[in-house]
Amino acid sequence: AAEVLAANGIKVYIYKELMPTPMLSFAVRNLGCQAGIMVTASHNPAKYNGYKAYGHDGCQITLKGAEIILSEINSLDMFKDIKTSDFNTELEKGNIEYISQEVIDAYYNCVLAEGINTDLCASSGLKVVYTPLNGTGNKPVRTILKKIGITDVSIVEEQENPDGNFPTCPYPNPEIREALELGLKKCEEVKPDLLLATDPDCDRVGIAVPDGDNYVLFSGNEVGALLFEYICKQRIAKGTMPENPIVVKTIVTTNIINAIAKDYGVEVIDVLTGFKFIGEQIGFLEEKGEEKRYIFGFEESYGYLSGGYVRDKDAVNASMLICEMAAYYRTQGISLIQARENLYNKYGVYYHTLHSFTFEGESGMIKMNDIMSQLRNNHPKEIAGYKVISCSDYKLSITKDIATGSETEIKLPKSNVLAFELEDNLKVVVRPSGTEPKIKTYYTAKAPTFDDAKKIELKLAEDFGKFFE
Incomplete structure (x- = not known):
């Protein structure tokens, strides 16, 4: 892709190694690019490999943009109109440029800025098992957890390194129990407070938590509801809740969000299925200078985002918030199972x-x-x-x-x-x-x-x- 773009007169920025989808969204915005491309099968089997297209705002293109791009694609002859070149030659010319560590560090700083009680993490004693499911999350997630003081992290070795064939599970989707089986076996050995699993392009995250001698998987709706209630309660307590706050969810996402939002004075915006529509709403707020009103967005399929620094779901951000929330409740003597029970007792x-x-x-x-x-x-x-x-x-x-x-x-x-x-x-x-x-x-x-x-x-x-x- 980089060779084709550079040969056709388009400046290309590329990461030196595999990086999560949200870091693509961030780089587009940070570097002032007109578009971005992420080559991935996402949480699907390798045979579904393709690419995600992003606009200048770092958001996946919506329906109108997709129609324009498809029209342009259909107007070109793929054999006559498309040029290609050599990667190293274009790198030497400066038409291809590696994304710098400064951009990566800026992303990490934006993720860290979304923390609320990260100062409690180091002394909380939280114990985590983590699996990147042979995808891109390994380094970024572990880096963020280390930065907030979560150091007792055991990795599922068979799923630690990137492997596009996904040899340990045909569907590397944290929504599916089969994908977490190796992680659950690791839990039997390590006995953590939390199993964390990010999908291969690290924009979705699933969890399992101890319930007696077993580990129970939480649904995307349950994690999203817990995070939303936690963010509302803690931001109000810290005095950081903006005026007229907004939560954005998809039409197939749990209605418990409406009950929680009413309790904390948060406006709910419903959008079509697909996180690009949540990102679009952040963009609308930004156009009015009101992006700070956005405090959380999520969809039931394990996608979450608590800030406007990217315009797509971010499992690095969500992993940090989930661990912070678990650490906070642990210091209160409350397990995540108990926190879920408390939520349902209330709503x-x-x-x-x-x-x-x-x-x-x-x-x-x-x-x-x-x-x-x-x-x-x-x-x-x-x-x-x-x-x-x-x-x-x-x-x-x-x-x-x-x-x-x-x-x-x-x-x-x-x-x-x-x-x-x-x-x-x-x-x-x-x-x-x-x-x-x-x-x-x-x-x-x-x-x-x-x-x-x-x-x-x-x-x-x-x-x-x-x-x-």
């Missing part, structure tokens, strides 16, 4: 699951389109016996109240997403994946206890799942 149990249905090949794509059309044109009036209160069609930009028939405009970019709000604060969202041949369904159940919430979710998933048979 109610919100139980969320994601179910994916795979449809391979051309016939699969046709079936996916048929299913979405059926749900759009003849949406269910009830799911598992629970009445549908409203249906939001993000492709038609309309929310319809089922009882009255009234319609409300959705002021977001059009997207092939359907969301059904049910009685008793239940919710079902369905959308095709943007990167895989899958339809994804998101279920939300709220109840006084975990057991009750899980039972409701099972009913919802069983009934709604019939559409995909």
Whole structure:
């Protein structure tokens, strides 16, 4: 990629070694570039390798930008119009330049600035097992943890060094228990307070925590809710909460955020699925000189960001905050399991699951389109016996109240997403994946206890799942 760009008259800055996706976003902004490219399969198997494209603001390009770029690509003959050159030759000419340590250090300083109680970490006694899942997180995450005083960090050796073949797990995704199996085995040996796992391009992070003799995986929604409540409470206590603070989340992310936000006086902005839309909101605030109002953004798929120094989810930032939060609670005699229980005792149990249905090949794509059309044109009036209160069609930009028939405009970019709000604060969202041949369904159940919430979710998933048979 660098050779092609340089040969076609575009100045290229490149890291000397593999670096996380958020460090690409940071470099674009820091160096004043017009665009950025990250070559990665992200949290997917190696066969899905591709690239993420970023604009001058360090944010992944949104729908309008993607259309313009695709139009330009389609106007070129890949054999006649694209020049290439030799990397070392372009490096000598200055058309390719390595990104300096100063830029890397500036990134670390921005991450550290997002800490709230990092001064407590060194004396907290927090013990961590960390796995970068054979990706880019190894050096940056360990560097940040060391800088805040978290030094008792054991590494999962088999997953320590970069390996694009991902030999230890076919899906290097911290959302999936299989990817964390080696880390969990290490936990049996080391007995840490926390298992930390970043995906290969280090923009997502998952955790597991001790619960008796076992280790329990927390969902992205649970970690995000805990971090958000922690940030709100501690920033208010420290006097660093901005006026009119804002949290940004995606439409498939837990509604417990709304309850927490109401408690702490934080405005909630909902956006389409994809962290680029969260980054876009930070940009809108920056245009008005109000970027300090942004205190947190996250999506249920394990992506978090607490500052505007980058415009994409950042697992280095999130790893630091998770460890800081765990260290803080440890000094209070509270485990993360107890912290989660306290959160749900206060706001109610919100139980969320994601179910994916795979449809391979051309016939699969046709079936996916048929299913979405059926749900759009003849949406269910009830799911598992629970009445549908409203249906939001993000492709038609309309929310319809089922009882009255009234319609409300959705002021977001059009997207092939359907969301059904049910009685008793239940919710079902369905959308095709943007990167895989899958339809994804998101279920939300709220109840006084975990057991009750899980039972409701099972009913919802069983009934709604019939559409995909």
